[in-house]
Amino acid sequence: xxxxxxxxxxxxxxxxxxxxxxxxxxxKEMLALVDKPIIQYGVEEALASxxxxxxxxxxxxxxxxxxxxxxxxxxxxxxxRRGKKELLEVSRKVAHMARVSYVRQKEPLGLGHAVLCAKDxxxxxxxxxxxxxxxxxxxxxxxxxxxxxxxxxxxSVLATMTIDGPGISAYGVLAGSxxxxxxxxYNCTGMVEKPKLEDAPSNQAIIGRxxxxxxxxxxxxxxxxxxxxxxxxxDGILALLKEEKVFGYSFEGKRFDAGDKFGMxxxxxxxxxxxxxxxxxxxxxxxxxxC
Numbered sequence: 563x564x565x566x567x568x569x570x571x572x573x574x575x576x577x578x579x580x581x582x583x584x585x586x587x588x589x590k591e592m593l594a595l596v597d598k599p600i601i602q603y604g605v606e607e608a609l610a611s612x613x614x615x616x617x618x619x620x621x622x623x624x625x626x627x628x629x630x631x632x633x634x635x636x637x638x639x640x641x642x643r644r645g646k647k648e649l650l651e652v653s654r655k656v657a658h659m660a661r662v663s664y665v666r667q668k669e670p671l672g673l674g675h676a677v678l679c680a681k682d683x684x685x686x687x688x689x690x691x692x693x694x695x696x697x698x699x700x701x702x703x704x705x706x707x708x709x710x711x712x713x714x715x716x717x718s719v720l721a722t723m724t725i726d727g728p729g730i731s732a733y734g735v736l737a738g739s740x741x742x743x744x745x746x747x748y749n750c751t752g753m754v755e756k757p758k759l760e761d762a763p764s765n766q767a768i769i770g771r772x773x774x775x776x777x778x779x780x781x782x783x784x785x786x787x788x789x790x791x792x793x794x795x796x797d798g799i800l801a802l803l804k805e806e807k808v809f810g811y812s813f814e815g816k817r818f819d820a821g822d823k824f825g826m827x828x829x830x831x832x833x834x835x836x837x838x839x840x841x842x843x844x845x846x847x848x849x850x851x852x853c
Contacts, residue, residue, distance in 0.1 A: 575621030672792025693770025700815025748810035
């Protein structure tokens with residue numbers, strides 16, 4: 563087994579019902595955050611973290627993602643003919659930015675099943691999982707931080723963020739204790755899915771970044787479907803925890819839930835304000851509309 567994390571799996575076969583009617587024909591992963599689809603932010607994070615191979619787990623009606631990371635000969639020819647060199651460079655850069663493979667999840671049978679669909683492409687090596695809905699703004703890419711922890715601890719790593727109060731009930735929550743070497747690292751002893759506030763084992767909510775050992779594939783193959791007939795990744799990780807060390811990591815950065823309408827609005831404002839070409843104009847506009 564290789565110990566290098568070279569591959570990242572992007573589960574992207576969901577229906578995106580929270581963004582209907584826009585997602586009736588457009589994959590939610592292709593919704594624009596300023597001027598890039600949200601999945602591109604995750605791919606760029608992966609590449610900046612040293613990932614060499616992107617694996618997209620898609621489903622019916624998701625071909626737009628495949629087209630996005632491919633060459634568009636008609637568009638490129640038109641841009642070249644019109645002398646739009648900067649736009650031509652943008653188009654070609656996306657097509658050449660990563661080695662991308664695709665596998666279909668034929669039925670929406672849960673996150674664990676989506677990850678399992680990538681087994682043959684990942685092989686016998688550790689790998690990352692990135693949920694495209696979670697867009698993370700960080701000076702050092704979140705996944706890079708996690709890979710550093712994986713390399714140091716040689717155990718699977720789950721990204722966490724601190725959530726105090728009732729909001730914790732919307733997440734899987736880590737049980738464990740802070741590591742003596744680094745207070746951001748947690749020695750995981752278990753996890754609880756969407757607990758009541760009073761039952762939460764900590765304030766560390768698990769979010770959409772994972773670095774996992776390949777043993778999780780074998781465990782997912784024997785994981786029984788839970789609620790709704792879905793195979794949960796959490797159940798696979800709990801089984802993994804019985805055999806190997808698993809760590810939580812409270813990453814440095816800010817996470818936006820771009821799979822939620824309000825979260826998408828927050829991300830749009832904050833990422834737009836980082837763009838030097840129109841940040842000042844946009845900031846002045848926002849001041850004018852604040853009630």
